[in-house]
Amino acid sequence: METSTAAQIIEHATAFGCDFAEVFLEDRFLDDVRARDEQIVKVSSGRDIGAGIRVVHDGRTGFAHTADVTYEGLLRTFAAAAGAAGLRGAGMLLGVRRQASHAHLITGVPSYDAVDLKDTLRAAREAARGVSDTVDRVGLTVLSSVRRVAVLNSTGTHSSYETRSDRYVVEVTAAGYGRRETAMEAPGWTSGSAQLDLPVMCDAATTAARRSVRLLTAREAPVGDLPVVFAAGAGGVLFHEACGHGLEADLVARGASGYAGLLDSPVASPMVTLVDDGRLDSAWGSQLFDDEGEPTSRHTLIREGALVGFLDARHRPGARGDSGGSARRENYRHLPMPRMNNTFMLPGKDSPESLIRDTEYGIYCTQLGGGSVNTVTGEFSFAVTEGYLIERGEVTHPLTTFQLVGNGPATLRSIDAVANDFALWPGICGKDRQSVPVTAGQPTLRVRQMTIAGGARG
Known part of the structure; x- marks a missing residue:
């Protein structure tokens, strides 16, 4: 992630004599796929980019955020945070013009392949139904997030990292004995790729199915x-x-x-x-x-x-x-x-x-x-x-x-x-x-x- 623009903001903060200043840059990409049985009912992808700026002056904290990560956008946000912290004069910087610069965005973020996803959904459904013929419905949500962050502050910190998180939320409903019971299993982990993990999804489906089937014959707990x-x-x-x-x-x-x-x-x-x-x-x-x-x-x-x-x-x-x-x-x-x-x-x-x-x-x-x-x-x-x-x-x-x-x-x-x-x-x-x-x-x-x-x- 390109951070030279954020570094300029930290330089301004130091020049104005604040006790502490921080620029937090974030670029997040999210996939959200939802299915019922083998039918995909929702597919959405989104990206959220922005910056949060914190300024501390004489024990007072000011904070402001923006989705505009150009130099001008960060400068306006710094002025707002500095003003909230009681730091005078930061607004004068708004007249300073520099060449616009953007933080680099995440590139080449892989999404799930629709064909592979349907095959995986089918396998998860079969795994759940294999537990018992009382399994009536299988719902699945696949969430994948890539979060890229850079943090710069006036104490010399300049850190950046990228985290990819995946989670499967499996809900299984069983019907029998005049009852319907739904149970859930939701494994989640951090990883380095967008590959669908078929064994993990099938294990989750099996676990949720067994749980819902057991609930069909459950009795009340003692008090x-x-x-x-x-x-x-x-x-x-x-x-x-x-x-x-x-x-x-x-x-x-x-x-x-x-x-x-x-x-x-x-x-x-x-x-x-x-x-x-x-x-x-x-x-x-x-x-x-x-x-x-x-x-x-x-x-x-x-x-x-x-x-x-x-x-x-x-x-x-x-x-x-x-x-x-x-x-x-x-x-x-x-x-x-x-x-x-x-x-x-x-x-x-x-x-x-x-x-x-x-x-x-x-x-x-x-x-x-x-x-x-x-x-x-x-x-x-x-x-x-x-x-x-x-x-x-x-x-x-x-x-x-x-x-x-x-x-x-x-x-x-x-x-x-x-x-x-x-x-x-x-x-x-x-x-x-x-x-x-x-x-x-x-x-x-x-x-x-x-x-x-x-x-x-x-």
Whole structure:
């Protein structure tokens, strides 16, 4: 990406004496294909190009964004950001004329081939229908995004990176026993090409089909306080939402986290070590640099139950000078903030089977849906969209959707067994009206006691 024009803007900012200035250039290309059974019902492609400029002066931050990445467009945007930061005189630059220059756009971005796509859709549908003759409908969404970014700032940062992300969202509906049930599987990853991954898509279709078929004979969950075993990867979203957000430094700084003031204190079971890794190979939330141009890395947040760190952005007001690598923004229209990338709990030593075998009566959770969390108190409620009863150390009956209600820190402290397996869950994380791709994960683990709500009352 050509950045000479952005460099000129940084030179202007330095000449005007601002404390900090940053130009964030972004060029994004998106493919979105949707199908029902073997019929493609939507194909769309789009491109979004622009720049966000941040100026800090005397502790005041100004921010403005534009889709005009010419010299004149960036100059006008800088003047607006500088004015919002209280920097006087920047508007005089608007009379300065230079030769127009554009940031280079992404070239040669491959789209999916329609013939290959139809063949892949057919294979996915056949994989789902091969599970059971109760499979009635197969829906598929294929999302592919190429994001090219360059970040320049007045401290000398000049970073650029390109990330390609792909995701398949497979929804399968089964009909039988007077019921219709729909289940979803949505793998996502970063990659280097637009090739359709047939095995991944077929595996997702098979998994979603099995889930929907099982739901046809599901019974209501018992209500009350019970042990809960989370299958590998299945509890990732709960720990991401109920615990991870509270470890983001901006929420800690403004008193919106229950972990404020607890650094170096025990906050979880000694079995828990929680990390965030922005460079985890091929993971949905990975990228080489964060959205301030800082290299991403591996951060240990909780080590053997003790809180040892927070996720931060280097240029967040009040941030420590050595922090950074976790600044993210949805796109050039937003300021960056501390965010999770790939957040996961490290494996333990027990076998997954032993956790179930040692549970006399409880719940086995294999997929979580949506939920809500209060980051200050840690209180949460999440839907279990695939769960099973554990009776006498064996997984027995599938259960209809029910709610898990609890407290994030209390849940971390109540983990009493951790297995030696591991799996990841890709998803979209929302915070302060910004959404970014993330991955969460954990090994199979057991929480000593959680509240089950929304099921059957005994």
